[in-house]
Amino acid sequence: MSKVLDAFLQENLQELRDQGLYNEIDPVEGPNGPIIKIKGKDLINLSSNNYLGLATDEDLKKLNIAATEKYGVGAGAVRTINGTLDIHIELEKKLAEFKGTEAAISYQSGFNCNMAAISAVMNKQDAILSDELNHASIIDGCRLSGAKIIRVNHQDMDDLRAKAKEAKESGQYGKLMYITDGVFSMDGDIAKLPEIVEIAKEFDLITYVDDAHGSGVLGKGKGTVKHFGLEKEIDFQIGTLSKAIGVVGGYVAGTQNLIDWLKVRSRPFLFSTALPAGDVAAIMGALDKIMASTELHDKLWENGHYLKDGLKKLGFNIGVSETPITPCIIGDEKLTQEFSKRLIEEGVYAKSIVFPTVAKGTGRVRNMPTAAHTEEMLNDALAIYEKVGKELGVIS
Numbered sequence: 473m474s475k476v477l478d479a480f481l482q483e484n485l486q487e488l489r490d491q492g493l494y495n496e497i498d499p500v501e502g503p504n505g506p507i508i509k510i511k512g513k514d515l516i517n518l519s520s521n522n523y524l525g526l527a528t529d530e531d532l533k534k535l536n537i538a539a540t541e542k543y544g545v546g547a548g549a550v551r552t553i554n555g556t557l558d559i560h561i562e563l564e565k566k567l568a569e570f571k572g573t574e575a576a577i578s579y580q581s582g583f584n585c586n587m588a589a590i591s592a593v594m595n596k597q598d599a600i601l602s603d604e605l606n607h608a609s610i611i612d613g614c615r616l617s618g619a620k621i622i623r624v625n626h627q628d629m630d631d632l633r634a635k636a637k638e639a640k641e642s643g644q645y646g647k648l649m650y651i652t653d654g655v656f657s658m659d660g661d662i663a664k665l666p667e668i669v670e671i672a673k674e675f676d677l678i679t680y681v682d683d684a685h686g687s688g689v690l691g692k693g694k695g696t697v698k699h700f701g702l703e704k705e706i707d708f709q710i711g712t713l714s715k716a717i718g719v720v721g722g723y724v725a726g727t728q729n730l731i732d733w734l735k736v737r738s739r740p741f742l743f744s745t746a747l748p749a750g751d752v753a754a755i756m757g758a759l760d761k762i763m764a765s766t767e768l769h770d771k772l773w774e775n776g777h778y779l780k781d782g783l784k785k786l787g788f789n790i791g792v793s794e795t796p797i798t799p800c801i802i803g804d805e806k807l808t809q810e811f812s813k814r815l816i817e818e819g820v821y822a823k824s825i826v827f828p829t830v831a832k833g834t835g836r837v838r839n840m841p842t843a844a845h846t847e848e849m850l851n852d853a854l855a856i857y858e859k860v861g862k863e864l865g866v867i868s
């Protein structure tokens with residue numbers, strides 16, 4: 473064992489523990505549904521991204537098992553050698569249909585997908601304008617590309633316009649790209665895509681939307697780009713298959729040329745083993761369900777409104793969310809952490825999110841209602857919110 477490594481780990485782990493920043497993980501002892509079991513106790517789960525409840529869907533489980541029986545548990549190789557199964561091709565056709573594009577490519581995760589797609593197209597001669605609240609995988613993908621990164625104030629279209637103009641007029645860069653989340657996961661606000669498209673046209677920006685939290689949720693399930701009817705305008709539609717779709721994986725949907733390029737230049741496609749068949753079959757089943765009916769989507773929104781209205785009536789600050797994501801903004805970091813701890817003790821699993829994930833003084837407990845919650849569960853959660861809110865003086 474290296475003494476240098478050991479000293480580095482000891483010192484840094486201790487520092488994190490001393491500052492209360494070491495994240496202890498409590499494993500979930502069963503399915504990640506609307507009720508989860510942790511340390512033997514059932515809790516109302518308001519922390520999963522399982523928006524439509526599909527992660528535990530019985531039909532999808534059967535599809536997964538049948539495909540595993542047919543193909544085995546692993547794809548056996550990377551996509552470009554012999555890891556491409558016929559159902560990967562079928563999945564990618566379905567993803568393109570889902571997103572209204574010519575083609576699509578799948579990856580092993582949403583995180584992987586951002587690393588893959590940004591760095592396959594952008595390089596050190598280029599510049600990427602990026603919303604300051606974009607997801608970590610976007611930030612890492614931008615860094616990996618070597619392009620100049622220009623941070624844009626959150627959802628500030630004047631700032632985007634000014635920085636795009638400056639970058640374009642400087643003549644310093646090759647390609648310019650603007651990247652945004654479709655729905656921002658900490659506040660639940662929706663990217664202003666119509667204005668973004670207008671600015672992109674004016675300054676020749678390539679447009680890139682990571683719709684991890686919009687797919688299944690907006691556009692009758694088809695996502696934020698569909699919500700605004702901009703399928704022909706956005707160059708990269710990125711998504712994850714692990715949130716509303718309920719399984720695992722990521723994808724890019726776009727033109728045939730874009731997808732052809734990613735198949736030869738995006739490194740996780742070339743050098744990392746393909747998604748297992750069971751997952752692919754379950755993903756296709758989920759996409760079929762979302763495209764066939766808006767029932768789950770409608771239930772998600774109904775539950776989202778119910779929880780939001782309930783929290784608002786109790787006097788909580790739920791911020792600017794335009795989607796079912798419902799933050800309860802407490803402010804002070806320590807109080808936020810205490811609030812979440814007490815909720816969990818009382819039976820609601822809703823995690824605190826504090827600086828540096830969100831700005832200082834805007835600590836919050838984030839709630840993710842899903843289509844699988846019942847009104848009774850939400851009522852129970854609201855009663856616990858009221859109890860803990862009064863006890864800690866967050867509401868009167």
Ligand code: PMP
Pocket residue numbers: 581582583584586607609653657682684685712713714720721722
């Ligand atoms: N992009 C965004 C905006 C996300 O919120 C997430 C997940 N937190 C990811 C990408 C990564 O997706 P995955 O979990 O599939 O790796």
